[in-house]
Amino acid sequence: MFNYLANPNRFLRFQQRVQPWLVALTVLVLGYGLYLGLVVAPPDYQQGETVRIMFVHVPASSLAMGIYIFMAVAHALGFVLRHPLADAAAKVAAPIGAVFTLISLSTGALWGKPMWGTWWVWDARLTSMFVLFLLYLGYIAVWQAVEEPHRAARVAGIVALVGVINIPIIKFSVEWWNTLHQPASLLRADGPAIDSSILTPLLWNMAGYALLFVTLLLYALRAEVLARRARQMELAQAGARL
Amino acid sequence: MDFAAKHIGYVLASYGVAFVLLAMLIGIILVRMRMVKKRLAELEAQGASRRAPARTAGTGQKPARVELVEGHEAP
Numbered sequence: 001m002f003n004y005l006a007n008p009n010r011f012l013r014f015q016q017r018v019q020p021w022l023v024a025l026t027v028l029v030l031g032y033g034l035y036l037g038l039v040v041a042p043p044d045y046q047q048g049e050t051v052r053i054m055f056v057h058v059p060a061s062s063l064a065m066g067i068y069i070f071m072a073v074a075h076a077l078g079f080v081l082r083h084p085l086a087d088a089a090a091k092v093a094a095p096i097g098a099v100f101t102l103i104s105l106s107t108g109a110l111w112g113k114p115m116w117g118t119w120w121v122w123d124a125r126l127t128s129m130f131v132l133f134l135l136y137l138g139y140i141a142v143w144q145a146v147e148e149p150h151r152a153a154r155v156a157g158i159v160a161l162v163g164v165i166n167i168p169i170i171k172f173s174v175e176w177w178n179t180l181h182q183p184a185s186l187l188r189a190d191g192p193a194i195d196s197s198i199l200t201p202l203l204w205n206m207a208g209y210a211l212l213f214v215t216l217l218l219y220a221l222r223a224e225v226l227a228r229r230a231r232q233m234e235l236a237q238a239g240a241r242l
Numbered sequence: 243m244d245f246a247a248k249h250i251g252y253v254l255a256s257y258g259v260a261f262v263l264l265a266m267l268i269g270i271i272l273v274r275m276r277m278v279k280k281r282l283a284e285l286e287a288q289g290a291s292r293r294a295p296a297r298t299a300g301t302g303q304k305p306a307r308v309e310l311v312e313g314h315e316a317p
Contacts, residue, residue, distance in 0.1 A: 048247055
């Protein structure tokens with residue numbers, strides 16, 4: 001599949017075939033996740049209704065980190081295997097990752113105010129998440145600033161690969177430092193520390209967000225492939241005029 | 243969900259912020275696709291091709307191949 005999609009024409013055909021199914025599946029899973037999260041899940045015995053913020057905040061935070069890892073892996077494959085779509089996939093994933101990071105930061109602040117009594121503290125988890133947002137912005141800026149696409153891909157790849165060091169810092173920040181943010185309650189060695197009445201809606205929402213990312217990524221990648229074709233046509237046209 | 247519960251405004255604001263940001267993201271992606279398709283249609287109407295024109299017309303030399311995606315030639 002990986003090699004099969006190395007050909008942009010095959011990718012375009014593949015994206016066209018799977019798009020309606022992906023959109024339908026995303027709407028169904030995300031819709032069901034929202035129903036479970038807003039209607040079925042009970043209020044928490046300590047946090048009350050504010051626990052429902054978890055169903056937006058946690059999936060967005062997981063994806064914010066996951067998308068950055070995806071970008072770093074894509075660039076590594078671009079460097080090593082010269083996969084034609086790897087750099088393009090990383091490029092179009094960045095704005096999606098930036099939006100999920102912004103959702104994570106803003107919903108975290110909206111959760112923090114009633115629970116901690118403050119919108120923001122410069123603790124290790126919140127700060128490292130903010131650094132991730134800045135890394136996304138920097139990565140996007142590289143693609144905008146460097147005109148020559150090969151060079152832009154190389155510089156952006158370095159930003160992605162160096163910046164990925166921030167991901168374990170985000171993940172383990174709550175264990176390495178004394179933070180206001182709670183420790184991990186989902187990905188733990190001894191299993192999730194969340195009751196199934198809250199865990200089930202959370203997992204559905206995480207699946208829905210992940211599907212939304214894949215759907216948007218493939219559609220944005222289609223636009224990127226077509227944009228590069230248009231650029232080549234413009235270059236060929238300009239060459240013909242010379 | 244109890245709409246009269248304490249702090250319910252923070253819950254609604256969280257979902258609202260997520261909805262607005264995701265709607266903006268989807269909108270930007272859709273607008274970009276529309277612009278790209280429009281540009282491609284304009285170029286095709288002008289007879290533009292992805293192949294560079296042959297510099298030595300009439301010599302039997304093949305025109306240079308233009309990359310399908312930059313850095314990678316079409317198979």
